[in-house]
Amino acid sequence: MVGKGIIKGMVETARNFLGSYVSKQRLTTIQYPEERAPQIEAARNFPFLVFDGTDAEQGLRCVACQICEKECPPKCIFIEKSKDKKPDATGKMQFYPATFNIDISVCMSCQICVEVCPFDSIKMDVVYDLSNNDRFAGLLLHKQQLAKSNEYYNTIHPTEAAAVDAHFAEERAKAAARVKAAAEAKLAAEAKAATDAKAKSETTLADTQAQPVGGGTR
Amino acid sequence: MSDATNLTAQIDINTIPALGKEQLLELAMGPQHPSTHGVFRMNVVLDGERVMKLKPVFGYLHRNHEKIAESETYLGSMPYTDRLDYICSITNNWAYAIAVEKLAGIEVPERAEYLRVITGELTRLQNHACLLGFLMQDMGASGTPLMYAFREREKIMDLFEGLTGARMMCNYLRFGGCRVDTPAGWMDAARKVVAEFPRFLDEYENLLVGNEILMDRTQEVGILSKELAINAGISGPMARASGVDYDIRKVDHYSIYDRFNFRIPLGERGDVYDRYMIRFLEMRESIKILEQAMRDIPDGPIVDPKTKIRGFRPKPGEAYGRIESPKGELGFYLVSDGALNPYRYRVRPPSLINLTVLEDLCIGQNVADVVVILGSIDIVLGEVDR
Numbered sequence: 359m360v361g362k363g364i365i366k367g368m369v370e371t372a373r374n375f376l377g378s379y380v381s382k383q384r385l386t387t388i389q390y391p392e393e394r395a396p397q398i399e400a401a402r403n404f405p406f407l408v409f410d411g412t413d414a415e416q417g418l419r420c421v422a423c424q425i426c427e428k429e430c431p432p433k434c435i436f437i438e439k440s441k442d443k444k445p446d447a448t449g450k451m452q453f454y455p456a457t458f459n460i461d462i463s464v465c466m467s468c469q470i471c472v473e474v475c476p477f478d479s480i481k482m483d484v485v486y487d488l489s490n491n492d493r494f495a496g497l498l499l500h501k502q503q504l505a506k507s508n509e510y511y512n513t514i515h516p517t518e519a520a521a522v523d524a525h526f527a528e529e530r531a532k533a534a535a536r537v538k539a540a541a542e543a544k545l546a547a548e549a550k551a552a553t554d555a556k557a558k559s560e561t562t563l564a565d566t567q568a569q570p571v572g573g574g575t576r
Numbered sequence: 577m578s579d580a581t582n583l584t585a586q587i588d589i590n591t592i593p594a595l596g597k598e599q600l601l602e603l604a605m606g607p608q609h610p611s612t613h614g615v616f617r618m619n620v621v622l623d624g625e626r627v628m629k630l631k632p633v634f635g636y637l638h639r640n641h642e643k644i645a646e647s648e649t650y651l652g653s654m655p656y657t658d659r660l661d662y663i664c665s666i667t668n669n670w671a672y673a674i675a676v677e678k679l680a681g682i683e684v685p686e687r688a689e690y691l692r693v694i695t696g697e698l699t700r701l702q703n704h705a706c707l708l709g710f711l712m713q714d715m716g717a718s719g720t721p722l723m724y725a726f727r728e729r730e731k732i733m734d735l736f737e738g739l740t741g742a743r744m745m746c747n748y749l750r751f752g753g754c755r756v757d758t759p760a761g762w763m764d765a766a767r768k769v770v771a772e773f774p775r776f777l778d779e780y781e782n783l784l785v786g787n788e789i790l791m792d793r794t795q796e797v798g799i800l801s802k803e804l805a806i807n808a809g810i811s812g813p814m815a816r817a818s819g820v821d822y823d824i825r826k827v828d829h830y831s832i833y834d835r836f837n838f839r840i841p842l843g844e845r846g847d848v849y850d851r852y853m854i855r856f857l858e859m860r861e862s863i864k865i866l867e868q869a870m871r872d873i874p875d876g877p878i879v880d881p882k883t884k885i886r887g888f889r890p891k892p893g894e895a896y897g898r899i900e901s902p903k904g905e906l907g908f909y910l911v912s913d914g915a916l917n918p919y920r921y922r923v924r925p926p927s928l929i930n931l932t933v934l935e936d937l938c939i940g941q942n943v944a945d946v947v948v949i950l951g952s953i954d955i956v957l958g959e960v961d962r
Contacts, residue, residue, distance in 0.1 A: 363786030370782045371720060386727050398734070400759060402741035429886065431652040468655035468747050473755075474886055482741065517759070 399515060402482035404462045405471055407504045414505040419479030421446060422455040426471035426480055434464035435471065446477075449533060460504060462488070463497040478522045484514050600628060603943075607636050611714050611947040614957030618934075618946065625942045630935045637961040645921040650676055650751070650888050653921065657908075658745040660923065661959040663706055664699040666692075666736075667901040669749040674830065675897030675908035676751045680890035682883055688753035689832045690873040694766065695739070695748060696899075697862045697869070701773060702732040703902035704813075704855040704862075707954050711852060712784065714951035715793050721784060728776045731769050738762050751888070753879030763870065770866045777859060785856070794849040798937040798949035801846060808933050812904025812926050814953060817854045818846030824900035831899075835872070836865045851952040889916055903927050903954050923962060927955040 378384040388395055409417035422439040438457035446452040471480050483506070490496035512519040606617035615636035621629040641660065645653040657672045658665035670692055677684065684692075709725030733743040739762055740746040740755070748755055784790050800810070805818040815822055823840045825833040841857035843850030892914045898907035904926025911920035930953050937949050 360788055363784075363788050363790075367783045367787055370779055374724075374779075386730065398737045400738055400741045400756070425886070429649065429652065431648055431655055466655055467742065467745065469741065469755075470651065470655065 397484055397514070399517065401484050402467055402469055403486055404465055404467060404483050404488075404499075405460060405480050405504070406483040406506045407458065407501070408479055408481055408508055408511050409505050410508050412507075414502070414507075416444065418454060418501075418505060419446070419477050420455050420458065421452040421477055421479070422458075423476070425474050425476070429474045430471055431468060432464050432466055434461045435459070436461075449537070455501060458501040458504060460499050461497060462499055463493065478525070481511055481515070481518075599623070605946070607633075612950065612957075613710065613955055616950075616955070616957055616960070618950070620938075620943065620946065622943055625944075627938050627941055627943060627946060630938045630946070632931065632934055634931075634957070635961050637957045639962065641962040642921050642923060646918055649916050650890070650918065651885060653918075654749070655745065655747045658747055659958055660925065660962060661901070661903065661906075661927065661956045662744055663956055664703045664902050665744060665746045666695045666699045666740075666748055667899060667906065669747065670696055670831075671897055671899045671901065671906045672908045673749045673751055673897075674899060675895050675910050676890065678895035678897050679893060679910050679912055680751065680883075680888075682752040682880055684753055684831075685877045685880060686832075686874050687757075687876040688878045690869050691754045691758070691878065692749065692831060693833070693836075693869045694866060694873070695736070695746075697866050698732050698735065698766070698770075700862045700902045701859055701866075702729045703954075704859050705729050705776075707855055707951075708780065708852070711948070711951040712790075714947045715790065717784070717790075721780070724776070724780060724783070728773065731772075735762070735766050735769060738765065750879055750883070750885075752883035753877070755879075757878045763873070767870055770863060770870065773863055774860070777856060781856065785853070791849065793945075793948060794852060794952075795847055796845070797848045797941060797945050798952065799845060799847045800933060800937055804933060804936060805846065808936075809929050810904070810933060812900070812902070812930065812954075813854045813858060814851060814904065814930050816840065817843035817850040819843055824898060824905055828898070833865075836868045838862075838864050848948055848952040887916070889914055894920075898924070901926055903956070903959070904930055923959075925959045925962065927953075927959045931955055931960060 374384065408419050410419065411417040422437055424437050424439070427433075427435045427437045436457065436459040437455050440454045440456040443451040444454050467482070469482055472482055488497075508519070508523070512523070601622045603620050603622055604617055605620060606612040607615040609617075612618070617633040617636070619631045619633060620627050639659075641656060645656060648656070654669060654672060657668040660668050676682070705725045705728045709722035712721035713719075736746055736748075737743045739758060740748040800814065800818045802819045804810075805815045805820050810818070810820070811822065811824075819842055821840065821842055824830065826840060838861045841854050841861065843854050890912045892912055894909070894911045896907055896909045898905055900906075905924065906926050907924035909920070909922040909924065910918050913919040934950065934953065937953075938946050941949065
């Protein structure tokens with residue numbers, strides 16, 4: 359019968375239309391500005407810089423090694439290294455970025471900067487309402503806008519951030535152990551030096567006794 | 577552009593029976609025509625409704641992809657390949673990764689191969705679903721079929737977001753494996769999507785396949801003969817719709833496709849209807865592959881630990897890696913001179929080469945059919961123009 363296929367199609371359309379009154383799963387549209395889809399954990403948008411503690415300037419993990427600047431495919435990162443150094447998370451003295459700009463109008467969210475960063479300092483953000491009137495200056499993010507706390511990182515990517523924190527805790531423990539070992543070694547060396555000095559002083563005393571002239575200057 | 581504007585001058589007057597040359601109408605379809613799937617122009621010469629000559633004009637979306645890749649590191653080109661055929665980014669990554677792995681002699685761990693097959697076949701599902709929707713839109717079935725197809729594509733894109741972080745520009749594969757392993761619960765979600773997908777296919781078949789209007793519009797329209805398909809180097813579903821039994825998954829057995837049990841659907845006539853139906857059948861076969869891959873996927877590492885992310889320099893040489901992308905044979909040809917960036921980088925895009933027969937398919941057809949024929953070729957201008 360001619361028209362059978364059309365009727366079959368119309369039945370399918372009607373089933374979908376009426377079904378949306380019965381089953382909420384069929385309503386696939388989300389009324390965007392009022393209602394938002396839940397954030398997927400792996401989602402990525404633009405990079406940001408992680409800092410530890412409360413001071414964005416002091417706790418910034420970035421050491422201005424400029425690897426991400428070199429590896430970025432569209433070359434949207436601009437870094438200027440500082441002249442002086444500040445202590446990093448493990449207490450080691452490091453450089454820090456005097457300038458760190460990301461032009462997010464050029465960035466293509468490929469995540470390669472995150473993969474190459476050896477200090478876990480640059481990570482992907484999930485913010486998305488970023489439209490701006492100023493297409494040049496408004497989309498050029500500076501260090502102050504890019505720096506976000508480790509707590510924020512923990513809320514947007516909990517699994518990944520936990521792994522990073524565990525790694526940092528291990529590093530800090532290692533650094534503390536190193537400091538402790540160094541201190542112990544220093545103490546032992548001092549003790550040894552003291553006993554040596556004592557022994558030496560006894561011998562020198564003997565020497566001085568044997569040789570009445572000189573030796574006191576030693 | 578001068579020869580493009582002088583199409584009427586090239587036509588032999590004797591081939592036009594009733595009308596003189598002055599009766600012909602020259603028409604530029606595109607580049608802003610909604611049916612051209614992007615910025616693509618067809619300069620057609622019409623005799624009434626009949627197409628006498630057609631000249632495709634492209635390059636509006638040219639972004640210098642190959643030359644940019646020659647100044648990037650090998651890994652730096654990976655996100656750019658996403659932007660070739662932006663509907664199926666993971667298969668683009670895959671073809672490029674295979675080329676580099678051949679060049680550098682990198683082995684891929686078992687689990688990574690399974691992940692590649694799973695994401696690659698999901699990509700095929702979303703590409704074909706999209707194509708069916710767009711083709712219906714081109715025929716004038718405005719809205720409904722496209723929305724049904726996009727609803728399914730949305731589910732697959734959500735899966736991609738959960739795994740790779742991005743919905744379209746996935747940038748997921750790495751040389752010697754994949755970037756991240758599946759998060760907890762992802763595989764179950766993917767199984768659910770795959771299990772529900774046949775229901776969409778049934779629904780779509782009910783909706784349109786038996787439809788008399790669709791049959792009238794597509795059957796015996798834009799016939800591509802088997803000989804022409806072979807001679808013009810057509811690949812993918814378009815060649816198979818003309819009866820050419822050529823699928824690189826079966827020919828090359830690349831990755832782990834020899835482990836799966838699936839069949840290659842073939843068409844008979846090579847018209848738009850066959851090209852339409854072949855995508856349906858391919859989706860059903862893809863679901864079979866997905867079910868087997870999700871059942872058999874082993875645990876283990878997802879990336880070869882020896883491959884470096886930074887300072888990757890393959891030894892001098894050349895390699896051509898190809899896969900069966902949803903649109904056809906997608907190949908990457910690389911020449912290395914031992915530096916950080918490739919000496920030569922060339923893409924063999926399936927869309928562009930399938931598009932070369934457009935004029936042969938369109939001559940003698942009605943102008944409204946040109947839109948349908950173009951839709952059935954399945955082009956993405958990001959890949960045609962690069």
